[in-house]
Amino acid sequence: MEFWTIRPRANDRLLDAPRVAGLLAGVEGGGRGLAADLLDLLAAQLPLAQCTVFVHDGAASPAVLSYADRARTRELPLISRDYAARFHAWDGSRLAMASREARAGGLLLQRQAGEDIFEPEYRRICYERPRIADRAALLSRLEGGRWLSVNFYRGREHGKLGANELGAIEAWAPLVVQLARLHEARQRSDEAMPALLLARLQQRFPELGARDLDLLRALLRGGDVAEVGAALGIRPASARTYLKRLYRKLGIGGQRELWALLMAPASRAPARKGD
Incomplete structure (x- = not known):
């Protein structure tokens, strides 16, 4: 060395x-x-x-x-x-x-x-x-x-x-x-807004774990299921399973509702299922 x-x-x-x-x-x-x-x-x-x-x-x-x-x-x-x-x-x-x-x-x-x-x-x-x-x-x-x-x-x-x-x-x-x-x-500039959105979501859902946050970061970079899996070092099938669990935790049905949840002002964010 x-x-x-x-x-x-x-x-x-x-x-x-x-x-x-x-x-x-x-x-x-x-x-x-x-x-x-x-x-x-x-x-x-x-x-x-x-x-x-x-x-x-x-x-x-x-x-x-x-x-x-x-x-x-x-x-x-x-x-x-x-x-x-x-x-x-x-x-x-x-x-x-x-x-x-x-x-x-x-x-x-x-x-x-x-x-x-x-x-x-x-x-x-x-x-x-x-x-x-x-x-x-x-x-x-x-x-x-x-x-x-x-x-x-x-x-x-x-x-x-x-x-x-x-x-x-x-x-x-x-x-x-x-x-x-x-x-x-360039990446730091591109990630400024996703980081802000993720921080806001984390405030609303403090129960999100480290893997949940990794999934969200990969999604916010525009990745599909295969790219999310590659970013986390897991197979696409496993990534799909983890994403379904994440959506349930957030009280939403899929990626389209996730974007609505991320972009909505805190005062007007969609209600969580069961609220």
Whole structure:
């Protein structure tokens, strides 16, 4: 496990203008394919298996911003959620974020292999099960003391990252991090109104649990049943069951009534069934 500050360097691997425009358009459009775009960008330079993007805010569980997998496993959504909920405190990136180098500013690269992890479940779920040999994390400080973490994972079949491959990641780091920062800012703007609506609903229904709130967040992002399931790391059939339970808890019959409940002023909100 090691980390260092990325020094400015020339990048002779230039992108053509249409490719850059396409990457920026993907960010501007608010799409969910950030990690896939970043993985495709770097995988053209070196073999990589996965990409995840998180936003860390102090000791709280990090927010999962995006993830992508090159046909390796369908469990990456669940693995990402497990990492955010259970394992982030053991990540070597936390040491890098609290380091003297971090306080000096600049972009950091933190490297971590499976054998660097002492917590057995973290190592098993996030590295051994998906057959990951190595990870390079690009770390950039955001406003408010938050940190952006863009993680590239190397499969065991390709061995650990070599010096030239780490150099390639460093060369692309400024563009990668800038795209991720733009995506995070766009998503934060897009989520301002859903967050307000969710807070209002939570005031009316304080009995809503953590899974209920996760379901509502996924719905407010415009997801269908399959996308809700993917966001929560569960099958569509399970997502459909959880949604039915949520609707019963809210006293409504379906998604159309949910939108009416969310948008209605508190004083004129539809009456709950049984009230």
